[in-house]
Amino acid sequence: MHGIPSLIGDGGRVQDLVGIGFGPSNLALAVALREAGAGLACRFLEKRETFVWHGNMLLDGSRMQISFLKDLVSLRDPTSRYSFLSYLHGQGRLQDFINLRTFYPSRREFNDYLAWVAADFDDLCDYGLEATAIEPARVGEAVPHVRVHARDRAGRERSWLARNVVIGAGATPRIPDAFDGLVRRGGGTGPLVVHSNDYLAVAEELARAGRVAVVGLGQSAAEIFLDLHGRGVAVDIIGRGPAMRPADSSPFANQVFDAGYTNYLYGLPPAERADLLRAFHNTNYAVVDPDLIDAVYGIFYQQKVEGTARHAMLTRHEVVAARSGSNGGDRGGPVLDLASLDGGGRHERRYGAVVLATGYRRRIHEELLQPMERWLAGGEVGRDYRLPTVPGCTVGLYLQGCCEATHGLSDTLLSILPIRAQEIAAALTADADRGRGQQIRKTTSAQ
Known part of the structure; x- marks a missing residue:
């Protein structure tokens, strides 16, 4: 072999x-x-x-x-x-x-x-x-x-x-099916579509790309949004969920991360283990620290005060397809086909770059x-x-x-x-x- x-x-x-x-x-x-x-x-x-x-x-x-x-x-x-x-x-x-x-x-x-x-x-x-x-x-x-x-x-x-x-x-980075074959890896060329795992390596290029889509509503998505905001970039946050949800870091919930809890969980039947993992899912997955949620919300609120629309929050949206915006051999940014989960309407949006804050496998x-x-x-x-x-x-x-x-x-x-x-x-x-x-x-x- x-x-x-x-x-x-x-x-x-x-x-x-x-x-x-x-x-x-x-x-x-x-x-x-x-x-x-x-x-x-x-x-x-x-x-x-x-x-x-x-x-x-x-x-x-x-x-x-x-x-x-x-x-x-x-x-x-x-x-x-x-x-x-x-x-x-x-x-x-x-x-x-x-x-x-x-x-x-x-x-x-x-x-x-x-x-x-x-x-x-x-x-x-x-x-x-x-x-x-x-x-x-x-x-x-x-x-x-x-x-x-x-x-x-x-x-x-x-x-x-x-x-x-x-x-x-x-x-390894989790890449949604819609972006299969489109993600740039290891200094490659093509549309600027990257996973959050490569974010800082391309952050300066992202700052010059124009409007950036950040796909995801978890901790990495919030951190990347705040970093891009600080670099003066216009950002759309896109996610299937209705909102950024806070991580449950309360003391009793945090006991699931104690070493003794491993013994307890391992001794349970598989079905009961799975139920508990689901029950405590919001301690770790697709959630954001509350202080970061406050910071993100504050930025969107300030937009309303100023009457601007630099950033957009596209919750309850799913990326159903993604493709290069190249035309006639010229390099172009990615084009996303978005489906609303409220009514099923679809529309197309063009970006200078996309960052996938979509987790790991x-x-x-x-x-x-x-x-x-x-x-x-x-x-x-x-x-x-x-x-x-x-x-x-x-x-x-x-x-x-x-x-x-x-x-x-x-x-x-x-x-x-x-x-x-x-x-x-x-x-x-x-x-x-x-x-x-x-x-x-x-x-x-x-x-």
């Missing part, structure tokens, strides 16, 4: 763990393993060239939506040298941060904190490598290892043998694991985030950020990173200890 000869990473040594992705999830795992003194041979593969967390949404003024205490370690060990408070102390900003009187640092500062921790693990991470497949490494009918394949930007391939793999590769693990399909037992992922495998396959395959249906809404967020990392680290360490014990017994019996 690989046209370019594959080079063996680390001279063919079998790794106890290969981690796919080196964002907050696997970074928290690396910290947990180090602090537990696990002594496992680990490699982490990250497709980005350097550590960055949602780099294209590090907007001026954007703040975290969770407390700084939900960092990589504090819920597990508040005395860890990798805590956010330790970072502040090391940067000489602890007293200044205290004077801010907030639990919510800027998103840029939290990204800097994560990068500060990641720098301490540079020896364990290979940047600029995108994992492409996880294949069984068979010994007869047994599968004691897998081979993890990865490719760099030049197309060169490497692979690692591993006893365990932890997939924490994040998510978490399917990378499914693509990576396709070669392993025969050795996966099916059924639910374990409480320790391990996929069940058939007899004879002893490889540990763990998922981070892909288990919302079984482990709850916190699974895709930062809320339980330290606890989940500790649980996976404990499972990896116990498995390694069992393997060492078996090897000792085999050696002893052979003597």
Whole structure:
């Protein structure tokens, strides 16, 4: 399946763990393993060239939506040298941060904190490598290892043998069907249609594009609208819902993000889990922080005071088709066909650019694991985030950020990173200890 000869990473040594992705999830795992003194041979593969967390949404003024205490370690060990408070102390900003009187640092500062921790693990991470497949490494009918394949930007391939793999590769942008094939990727050309995941990379071009459509009514849509407003851009906000809805961040609702809630939810029948996930949907999805809603509303109110119509709020509208506005070979902006959900009327609107604030999908693990399909037992992922495998396959395959249906809404967020990392680290360490014990017994019996 690989046209370019594959080079063996680390001279063919079998790794106890290969981690796919080196964002907050696997970074928290690396910290947990180090602090537990696990002594496992680990490699982490990250497709980005350097550590960055949602780099294209590090907007001026954007703040975290969770407390700084939900960092990589504090819920597990508040005395860890990798805590956010330790970072502040090391940067000489602890007293200044205290004077801010907030639990919510800027998103840029939290990204800097994560990068500060990641720098301490540079020896364990290979940047600029995108994992492409996880294949069984068979010994007869047994599968004691897998081979993890990865490719760099030049197309060169490497692979690692591993006893365990932890997939924490994040998510991919959700592109509505109407925009299929129209979204600009990786510095391409054509109509300026981008996902919010690429926003800052094209923000200056958006500022020169003319009227911009922002599709979506969630947090990212509100943040991008406010940023474009500050750049002097005229914006239409388009969404199927009737209004921007506030996130429920009240104390009792926020308990669904507590580590203990994972145990509770996992122990319920699937149908009851699904009911609870729906009941608390407005704590995380398609909702906006109330202060941002106030800011957006204030801008639209000020338009009425001034008698202007720079921005428009097109709620209860659906984009049913999108196409390039090019004519006769000239570059043109995107054209959207909009359908009103109040009566079904349709009309066409032309824009200089479109930003899709339409969320993400978490399917990378499914693509990576396709070669392993025969050795996966099916059924639910374990409480320790391990996929069940058939007899004879002893490889540990763990998922981070892909288990919302079984482990709850916190699974895709930062809320339980330290606890989940500790649980996976404990499972990896116990498995390694069992393997060492078996090897000792085999050696002893052979003597």
